[in-house]
Amino acid sequence: MMYDALTCFYKDFKFYFASRIIYLLLALYILISVGLTFWGTDFYNDSTINLQQFFANQPLVFAIIIPALTMRSIADEYRDHTLEIIMAQPISRLAFVLGKFMAAWAICGVMLIASMSFWFLLSFWLALDNFWILWCYVAAWIASGTLCALSLLAASFFAHMLSAFALSLAVCFLLTNLNLGWIGGLFTQHSLLALKIAGSFSFAAQYDNMISGQISLSSLMYFASTTAAFVWLTGAVLDYKRR
Amino acid sequence: MLEVKGIRKYLGDREILRDISFSLSDNGITALLGPNGAGKTTLMRLLIGFYEPDFGDIIINGYSLDANRIKAVSHVAYVPESGGIYPEMTVFEYLKFMADIKHVTQADFAANLADLASSLELHQVMEQKCETLSKGFSRRVAIAGALISNPKFLILDEPCEGLDVKQKVNLRAFLKKRSRSCAILISTHIMEDVEAMADRILLLSSGQLICDAEPQELKSKANKLSIEASFFSLVQG
Numbered sequence: 001m002m003y004d005a006l007t008c009f010y011k012d013f014k015f016y017f018a019s020r021i022i023y024l025l026l027a028l029y030i031l032i033s034v035g036l037t038f039w040g041t042d043f044y045n046d047s048t049i050n051l052q053q054f055f056a057n058q059p060l061v062f063a064i065i066i067p068a069l070t071m072r073s074i075a076d077e078y079r080d081h082t083l084e085i086i087m088a089q090p091i092s093r094l095a096f097v098l099g100k101f102m103a104a105w106a107i108c109g110v111m112l113i114a115s116m117s118f119w120f121l122l123s124f125w126l127a128l129d130n131f132w133i134l135w136c137y138v139a140a141w142i143a144s145g146t147l148c149a150l151s152l153l154a155a156s157f158f159a160h161m162l163s164a165f166a167l168s169l170a171v172c173f174l175l176t177n178l179n180l181g182w183i184g185g186l187f188t189q190h191s192l193l194a195l196k197i198a199g200s201f202s203f204a205a206q207y208d209n210m211i212s213g214q215i216s217l218s219s220l221m222y223f224a225s226t227t228a229a230f231v232w233l234t235g236a237v238l239d240y241k242r243r
Numbered sequence: 244m245l246e247v248k249g250i251r252k253y254l255g256d257r258e259i260l261r262d263i264s265f266s267l268s269d270n271g272i273t274a275l276l277g278p279n280g281a282g283k284t285t286l287m288r289l290l291i292g293f294y295e296p297d298f299g300d301i302i303i304n305g306y307s308l309d310a311n312r313i314k315a316v317s318h319v320a321y322v323p324e325s326g327g328i329y330p331e332m333t334v335f336e337y338l339k340f341m342a343d344i345k346h347v348t349q350a351d352f353a354a355n356l357a358d359l360a361s362s363l364e365l366h367q368v369m370e371q372k373c374e375t376l377s378k379g380f381s382r383r384v385a386i387a388g389a390l391i392s393n394p395k396f397l398i399l400d401e402p403c404e405g406l407d408v409k410q411k412v413n414l415r416a417f418l419k420k421r422s423r424s425c426a427i428l429i430s431t432h433i434m435e436d437v438e439a440m441a442d443r444i445l446l447l448s449s450g451q452l453i454c455d456a457e458p459q460e461l462k463s464k465a466n467k468l469s470i471e472a473s474f475f476s477l478v479q480g
Contacts, residue, residue: 007343011329018331081326085388088291089344090317242295 001098004091008099009106012073016107019072025065029111032061034118051119051133055211058140059176059203062108062147067168069107070151071161073100074238078159087242093235097156101149101231108144112137132213139210142223146203147172149230156237175203244268245290245319245396245426250299252285259285261450263299267426269395272418274437275430277447278478283430284324286447287398290428291321304395317345320389324400327385330374334365334384337373338391345392352391359387362417378405383414390421397421399429403436415439434471444470448478 016022037054077083086096119133154171155164203226206219245267252260260282267273277283288294290301292312301308306315321327328337338359342352360366363383368376373384382402389397402418403411418427419440431437437444437458444461446454454461454477458470465473 003346004344007340011332011340014336015329015331079326080328080330081323082329084288084291084293084323085321085327086344087293088316088319088321090313090346091344092313242293243297 001092001095004095005098005102008086008091008096009102010099012100012103013106016069016103021068022107025068026111026114028068029061029065030115030118032064033057033115036061037118051122051128051136052211054115054118055136055140056208059143059147059207062140062144063172063176064169065111066104066108066144066147066151067154067165067172070100070104070148070155070168071165073104073152074155075159075161075164087238093238094232097152097231097234097238101145101152101227101234104148104152105141105145108148109141112141112144135213135215136211139207142220143203143207143210146223146227146230147175149227149234150175153230153234153237156234177204178202244302244304246302247290248300248302250289250296250301252282252289252294253297254285259450260289260296263447263452265445265452265455267396267428269426270423271442272422272427272429272440273443273445274441275428275445275447276437276474281447282450283447284400287321287400287428287430290396290398291319292316318395319398320392320394320396321398322382322385322389322400322402324404328373328381328388330372332373333370334373334376335369337384338388341388342391347392351393355391355393359390362420363387364413379407379410382406382410386414393425395425397425397427399427401431401433402429403431403433411436434469434474437470441470446474446477453477 033054036057037051074083077086087093116137119128122128123130150171151168154168157167158164201222206222209216209219247263247265250260250263251258263286275283275286285294289296290308292308292315295309301315303315304318306318308315329340332340338356339352342355347355360369363386365380365383365387368380368384373381376384382405386399386402389399399418403414406414415436418429421427422440422442429436429440441458443457444454445452446461454464456464461470461473461477462468465476467473467476
């Protein structure tokens with residue numbers, strides 16, 4: 001299955017760079033990421049400057065960029081009738097989806113690498129905690145994987161890219177901004193435990209946990225399991241459409 | 244052998260195909276005919292595993308499409324009515340991708356590529372992007388992509404649609420030659436293609452297989468001189 005997934009990954013990764021949109025998205029990503037880092041913050045006067053704001057905003061930035069990145073991923077396969085061709089090949093739906101997911105995730109990696117110039121530039125003037133920053137980059141990439149998988153899942157429902165974009169944008173915003181703390185409040189008797197359980201399902205809480213500097217196994221598990229679930233569900237949606 | 248056993252397909256509440264059964268041997272050209280909306284494309288999509296039948300099964304080379312889709316479809320190739328190629332790829336990249344996805348070895352790929360490029364006259368467009376190809380070249384590239392793995396069954400939806408006379412004649416000759424080593428199922432509205440190529444005809448009407456016969460048999464059955472007249476007589480009658 002991995003060979004098939006890699007074949008699809010290679011095709012999709014090249015496809016992203018065949019379009020000029022990728023360069024536009026890359027520029028947009030850098031612009032929004034850097035803009036949000038400076039905007040509304042006391043960036044220059046902060047004595048403990050460490051790119052905290054940059055990483056804190058990454059889920060929001062990816063929630064905008066990733067739907068635009070993945071909206072054509074499945075819609076174009078419908079438009080060009082290539083989905084019929086792919087589905088007639090001896091590969092599993094999961095391998096096909098996995099290839100698409102890996103390609104989108106790799107593009108997120110490229111975007112994060114491109115943003116590193118910002119880090120290198122600042123490191124000339126400021127004494128930065130480079131290990132922490134590197135870890136935050138890894139954390140942001142891991143979190144972007146979950147959003148890529150969710151966005152592909154939303155896109156798999158539509159044969160039209162604008163519908164795919166609209167639903168992907170909505171669900172990515174929902175996931176990144178959903179505060180599940182209120183669920184804990186419903187169980188006043190066991191509120192501490194309930195809060196902990198509700199928090200463990202919250203994307204924002206898990207991401208904050210990751211960029212707080214600690215390598216948390218539960219957070220890694222959260223992102224790995226949600227990503228795997230979304231990828232699997234995308235395969236299931238495509239499979240369901242056969243019926 | 245490709246066997247279709249009593250398949251039924253519903254799309255929503257509408258019954259698209261009703262109790263379809265037939266089989267294809269390992270060579271020859273079978274034409275799938277029927278008026279618009281008869282269920283031809285749905286039937287072809289079922290044969291490639293794109294759709295799942297609601298009842299019945301399709302057995303390809305001994306493998307059930309329902310129980311063992313991956314092994315079953317490894318013997319089948321399909322070319323849809325339009326598109327079916329990646330516009331952003333070059334012709335060579337597309338053919339390589341199709342070979343990779345079917346696990347064709349490098350040696351087989353090189354041999355098949357040389358054969359198909361010369362038979363379908365693709366040498367001159369090999370490095371060209373698919374989106375820049377003319378309709379005739381697009382069809383030929385899509386067919387080359389389907390044949391790059393030497394499938395046992397080739398399913399073509401309107402293969403000659405939009406081609407000029409010379410291209411049609413060449414493609415018919417190519418398919419006829421290829422049909423000695425693989426079974427070809429074509430869906431078409433062009434009766435000239437059927438007269439020129441078909442060894443057998445499957446006639447679909449309102450989701451039902453109303454005739455499965457050789458061209459001569461079909462004409463005698465309808466008591467007409469041409470396939471076109473026989474088609475109208477059987478579909479309307």
